[in-house]
Amino acid sequence: PYPSTTMMRAGWAACSISSLIWALLFCQCDASVSLDTLNSTIVKVALLQMMPSQSGNASDNIMKATAFCQKASEMGAHIALMPELWNVGYTATYPGYDPEDQAGHDEWLAQAVPIDGPYVQHFQELAKQLNMAIGVTYLQEYDPLPRNVISLIDRFGTILYTYAKVHTCDWSPAEASTFPGSAFYTSPLDVGLAQIGNVSIGSMICFDREVPESARLLMLQGAEIILTPNACVLAQNQIDQFKTRAFENALGVAMANYAGPYMNGWSVAYDADATNLVQANADEGVYMANFDIARMRSFRSTSNHGDAFRRPWRYGA
Secondary structure (H helix, E strand, C coil): CCCCHHHHHHHHHHHHHHHHHHHHHHHHHCCCCCHHHHHCCEEEEEEEECCCCCCCCHHHHHHHHHHHHHHHHHCCCCEEECCCCHHHCCCCCCCCCCCCCHHHHHHHHHCCECCCCHHHHHHHHHHHHHCCEEEEEEEECCCCCCEEEEEEECCCCCEEEEEECCCCCCCCHHHHCCCCCCCCCEEEECCCCCCCCCEEEEECCHHHHHCHHHHHHHHHCCCCEEEEECCCCCCHHHHHHHHHHHHHHCCEEEEECCCCCCCCCCCEEECCCCCEEEECCCCCEEEEEEEEHHHHHHHHHHCCCCCCCCCHHHCCC
């Protein structure tokens, strides 16, 4: 009543051949899909290390980010990440922001853009054209005050989440005038890799990464990669902190900073076991981090870090 081993092997072979034929037919119908894509487990995150417009011109910043996104796509990126507050180049005018200049401060606040406005819509269309997710950063128009945000746009042009910086740098007059976020978000992201399916993505912004709870909360939500826009002169201790966030939570982290001499570059990424995937110098450029999601998931399943052996109920957390 049961099929023989020979019959079953023959059936499996037929199914494998059939699956291969369907895969080949599908690839012929969709030139954007290849056998390498079907089999890959590597998610490529492009860190866009850029210099902002020296005049604070938002249009120039859009043009530059567009060119960098196109370059990232040509390099095979699945996700491109901008530095913090890219639409305004972090501060109102290059090379600095004068907190004593009330007019300049008001002008900076006035550069906030709505989530459904032309700035964000431009990158939604670009994401669709390039078939690539984009982490878009900007000063968001918001009531009662603008917010420092990143919107993750998927390769279909849909905004998956908009995260507002929780740990705002309130010692800075500019950031002290922004409205802080109150939660961290993750979302499944379709990167078009059949072998791994969706990848869980979260975000933190600049000083968030120096507060351990930021990455920990994202890990507890299942984040596999944390995208981190940045705007500061990075010291080695801060790079080491960032590496620790990856290791203690068994997840990947990727940070895009401004190039020198505005900031000092050093955009960087680490995978779940704190292996360095890319380390930029101070120069402008697209720096690629290759996250092997299958390997990271395997590591996370056996690691004693992440959520494996936490005991928060023992100390009332």
